[in-house]
Amino acid sequence: MQSSGSSWAATASATSNDAPARSRFALRGRSVALDSRIDAVRRDLADIRLADRVFAPHYAVPARRSVGLTTSILDAPDGIVVSQALAGEPFDVLEFTSTHGWGRSPIDGSVGFVPRDVLVEAYDATHVVVAAKAVLHADRSLDRPLPLSLPMGCRVAAVPANDEWAEVDGGYVLRATLLPLGDDVGDAVAYATRLQGVPTIPGGRSAEGVDAAGLVFLALSLAGSPPPRFLDLQAETIGTPLAVGDPLRRGDLIYFNDHVAMLVDSDTAIHADDVVRCEPVAALDRFGPIRARRRPA
Template sequence: MLLPDPRTHAYQPDSRRAEDALRGQLSEADWDYVTPRPVAATARLSLRSEPRADAVQVTEALPGEALELLWEDENGWAYVRTLHDRYLGWTPAAGLTGTGLTGTQRGELLTVTALRAHAYAGPGVSQPIVGELCLEARIVRTPGETVTEGGRFWLPISLPDGRDAWVGETVLSPIREADAAALALRFLDTPYVWGGRSAWGLDCSGLTQLVFSAFGQTLPRDADQQREFLGAVERPRRGDLAFFPGHVGLMLDERRMVHANATNMRVTVETLGEGEYGKKLAVGCTGFGRWTP
């Protein structure tokens, strides 16, 4: 029997635990099936391959992001799934809020549009920083008037961990870029971080997933999953994804590509076939994929 992809299907042969959705799909009968329950990330959380701080980061949950909790171990680690792409990993249970983040209890649920941002203890840039935010993070607009300070507008919010805070209004401004390719260029020089999904540090498929998500276009987490998800095309155009063994980039036109890469340890733009690295990329390119609604 072909086992489901362990990146997105929760089962662990050693502990004999599996999510309830896999009943009838696993070869043996002695599994302890678990029903996931909704939680949310209180901050940026590293999701790791094993319940250890030194295990590989496989992905990242963003502040306020909806998750499912599968199970916990005796050392305070939780096995969770990111709902938007169903990706699994281990994270400290202390970083989860048990009720999820809906915004219905205290105010309106908002999505952060700034690449990086901070939340403050009060309405002013000299106030203590109490939270770290990023593009696609979720916060709640709480009741209260907007405050003007130094020509800047401040909104009262609730952070995903429940603390009250303030953010500058520009943190929630509409995205000004016209498409995912233009938004990706704003990430230039962002550090490369394996498993990262924010402007504090990200990897190749984290970048493509994040910028597509900002325009309401959901992609799977990893490069191979993204290739399988998208329709293949022969000649690339702006907005298509370029695929390589274990790597993905976003095309700016027929030849230029923006990508988070470990060669430069940051987000850069390369021209396929030009320069030493560009020639290497052109030779290694295995195809292109295009989003189709």
């Protein structure tokens, strides 16, 4: 390594067809502390896209892959669940081991390890599932459902077959269960209420299971305003803060130390407790004092 003034110069440790190789780059000013949940940096390796923010012994150019099967993102190969990577989503791999890929989800920003066998060659998804589940059918009829369904949040490469059906890899789904990527607009509360009864699972953010922040992430993302993935970051950055005493309305978010709920109306909220449920706002005091009130943009 060489230094010049307050900058460091280093050599990239990997190349990829997805991004041009850079043989030298500079750290602008002092290295800064990053959040390992969302910034792909370790003591030995960092995403080359962070090279102007943090010093690392080696940098890697991300290799884009697609997720073939919904899976957990872990903080270590045998570690705890950080988030999920959903079927059809891209995943940027910075290091392959014999069993896992370590990298970052460009969808929810989370960093960690995913099993290598769920990663496939990158492909372009065209639609996202907006029904609680999109049931696959063997042909364009409702008479032959396959024992497979795609939960809300998953992405597919779909080709319209007619006004009612779309063809996807493996069968056909009703077009009404899909939304073209880029057309993600609508009412976040309406998306959230479709998930009533869905179980709570660590790191979940699909109709197969959500955690408290994952429910908010999924609903707001489908409505066109993706928030941060993690609860503390949501409480600090989503939309605009509301003062104590400000009237609450549909779509507002109430944050506690370890929980969040979304207002369905001024008296009712939906949230992921043991399952996704609606209940009176007054009943949420069991989660402790309110930490923040936010109004999504």
